[in-house]
Amino acid sequence: MTRTAVVTGAARGIGLATTRLFLAEGRRVAMVDLDGDELARAAGSLEGVTPLSCDVSDPDAVERMAAEARQALGSVDALVNNAGLADFGPLEETGFDRWRAVMATNLDGPFLVTQALLPDLKAARGAIVNIASISALRASTLRVAYGTSKAGIAHLTEQLAVELGEHGVRANTVCPGPVRTKLAMAVHTQDIIDAYHDAIPLGRYGREEEIAEAIVWLCSEKASYVTGQRLSVDGGFEATGIGLPALRS
Numbered sequence: 001m002t003r004t005a006v007v008t009g010a011a012r013g014i015g016l017a018t019t020r021l022f023l024a025e026g027r028r029v030a031m032v033d034l035d036g037d038e039l040a041r042a043a044g045s046l047e048g049v050t051p052l053s054c055d056v057s058d059p060d061a062v063e064r065m066a067a068e069a070r071q072a073l074g075s076v077d078a079l080v081n082n083a084g085l086a087d088f089g090p091l092e093e094t095g096f097d098r099w100r101a102v103m104a105t106n107l108d109g110p111f112l113v114t115q116a117l118l119p120d121l122k123a124a125r126g127a128i129v130n131i132a133s134i135s136a137l138r139a140s141t142l143r144v145a146y147g148t149s150k151a152g153i154a155h156l157t158e159q160l161a162v163e164l165g166e167h168g169v170r171a172n173t174v175c176p177g178p179v180r181t182k183l184a185m186a187v188h189t190q191d192i193i194d195a196y197h198d199a200i201p202l203g204r205y206g207r208e209e210e211i212a213e214a215i216v217w218l219c220s221e222k223a224s225y226v227t228g229q230r231l232s233v234d235g236g237f238e239a240t241g242i243g244l245p246a247l248r249s
């Protein structure tokens with residue numbers, strides 16, 4: 001039977017690269033995104049996909065999306081909670097509306113989508129991959145909402161791994177380092193870009209496809225005994241302490 005996946009935030013960036021890799025491996029994919037136009041454009045050039053327009057932070061919309069995904073795919077073998085919102089600002093300027101918007105997409109969304117697709121994931125003994133960030137692992141400036149939401153999703157993943165293990169459902173987190181997507185380029189100033197180059201042993205941003213490889217592997221049978229883990233795909237950022245620029249010179 002053809003295997004399947006639901007990918008949120010699939011219209012562009014890391015979600016679109018993940019969709020393409022799943023398709024290359026023969027899966028059918030439900031592509032979920034808030035941006036209906038961009039989703040239609042992305043899905044239009046792909047075979048074996050079902051585009052589903054949905055705001056993952058809206059419980060009713062998520063229920064409708066889950067029913068449509070179930071109908072289109074028949075089963076759900078993998079769920080990638082990738083849809084995300086980045087809004088960087090200092091604490092004083094992060095009003096409650098900005099905080100809530102980030103939490104709604106980055107934390108409420110994965111909770112709601114996972115819950116709505118749980119019967120399908122249990123029936124398939126499927127896999128969940130939640131996309132956090134290196135901002136989940138290291139606190140930094142301007143990320144009071146974003147970093148906290150990403151630490152939340154990383155812990156949510158561990159809760160899922162513990163609770164769903166008896167159903168054969170695995171749950172893991174991927175923590176990407178910086179990737180030049182629309183999301184990142186909207187918040188990465190030149191200072192931030194330079195700081196990442198200084199702090200990453202591989203000395204460069206990652207590519208969408210490099211993040212997708214880790215996601216697709218964690219969803220595959222090759223990772224059948226891996227659950228509750230956080231995998232940083234970050235060029236070595238997490239492993240690094242101080243002094244890297246000095247060492248290079």
Ligand SMILES: NC(=O)c1ccc[n+]([C@@H]2O[C@H](COP(=O)([O-])OP(=O)(O)OC[C@H]3O[C@@H](n4cnc5c(N)ncnc54)[C@H](O)[C@@H]3O)[C@@H](O)[C@H]2O)c1
Nearest residue numbers: 009011013014033034055056083084133178179181183184
């Ligand atoms: N790019 C990076 O540097 C980076 C680093 C670490 C983590 N991440 C994470 O990777 C994930 C993908 O980000 P990306 O860089 O590919 O960004 P992107 O902006 O290119 O793609 C994100 C997609 O999510 C969709 N989306 C946003 N809110 C949504 C909602 N409420 N409901 C449904 N869809 C929604 C957007 O329309 C967009 O298509 C995010 O969770 C992000 O936080 C990105």
